[in-house]
Amino acid sequence: MNTSILLMFPGQGSQRPGMAAHLVREHPRTAGRVLAEAQDVLGLPLTGLCTVGRAADLEPTQIAQPAILATSLAVLAVLREEAGFTCSVAAGHSLGEYAALVAADVLTSADALRLVRRRGELMATVARRVSGAMTAIIGLAPRLIEDICARSAPLGVVEIANYNERGQTVISGQRAAVARATELALAAGAERAVPLKVSAPFHCSLMREIEDEFAAELDRHPFAEPGALVLSSVSGEPVSGGAHARNLLRRQLVGPVRWVDVLDAAQAHGVDTYLEVGPGRALSGFANRTVPHATVRSTNDASRVGALLRDLRRPPAVSV
Structure with a gap:
């Protein structure tokens, strides 16, 4: 090769x-x-x-x-x-x-x-101390997801954790804030939102x-x-x-x-x-x-x- x-x-x-x-x-x-x-x-x-x-x-x-x-x-x-x-x-x-x-x-x-x-x-x-979650958002531009995370912040920490590809971005944070950001992403036109099977909210503050x-x-x-x-x-x-x-x-x-x-x-x-x-x-x-x-x-x-x-x-x- x-x-x-x-x-x-x-x-x-x-x-x-x-x-x-x-x-x-x-x-x-x-x-x-x-x-x-x-x-x-x-x-x-x-x-x-x-x-x-x-x-x-x-x-x-x-x-x-x-x-x-x-x-x-x-x-x-x-x-x-x-x-x-x-x-x-x-x-x-x-x-x-x-x-x-x-x-x-x-x-x-x-x-x-x-x-x-x-x-x-x-x-x-x-x-063990934080009720956290991570969700992959499919089919929405990262800049829109960044804005959605900011709008969901009153419910807790939610931030972009992974820019995996241009059509897939993962959000991470406290469960209630992640849930709200997921709702907003789907309402904004995301194709899918896939909760990840993880034990902690990785790559966030x-x-x-x-x-x-x-x-x-x-x-x-x-x-x-x-x-x-x-x-x-x-x-x-x-x-x-x-x-x-x-x-x-x-x-x-x-x-x-x-x-x-x-x-x-x-x-x-x-x-x-x-x-x-x-x-x-x-x-x-x-x-x-x-x-x-x-x-x-x-x-x-x-x-x-x-x-x-x-x-x-x-x-x-x-x-x-």
Whole structure:
């Protein structure tokens, strides 16, 4: 494959029962090893959770986040070790940014896992104290949704959490305010409003109460200079260095995910192939609809991983 490939790492919501079963079965010496190492680092039964765990087992954010990260890192190891893949461009959707930083050698796998475990624990404390909700608004311009959030603010916090694609924007906040904003969005012409099955109101100012504590945790871990281009979902722009990466992860708690900007930046950097690395296919869907003429692939099952490995191992064509 002689292309510029963006590695896209998914975030929370991509977890599903058996999400790493095909990886452990087909690639025990790479993916199986990574999951076992992650299990040792965190003291969580991640191999079982990611292969035979039930949906309910994976639902708590303090479990879902390290499980998704471990699964993504397992796929990354398969690509690197079994196909000799070298990352040149990476991005992660919220939680996925930690995997992107591992792919670019900014964070070690162990440090990323520890940070994500603590991130999930702190977010869970907010979920226990706040009656929060998140809803995806389909088919309404983001600027209209921003106005609707402002009009709903008398009922509580409601803010844009995710600019996923031009036709899909996620709002987050206190339940009553989110419900009112949803009503107004539908009245304004939104095609659909889809409540998300999440345990906390992510990416809004309700997370500010844990920002200082998590910033202190970030300061306890080393961040190296990027060995590849990382497009941050916090800014939609390249990560300029290790200190910048650390600051972006702090800002990520309360700031929206700017995935539209990430995909626009990837196109500007000449990316022509978009590869989702980890469970789920949500990011593949965003890429297909945003960059319709690009090649988009995922690693959601054994057949897709197998086909990808065959293509990565194939020698590049030689022009004569």
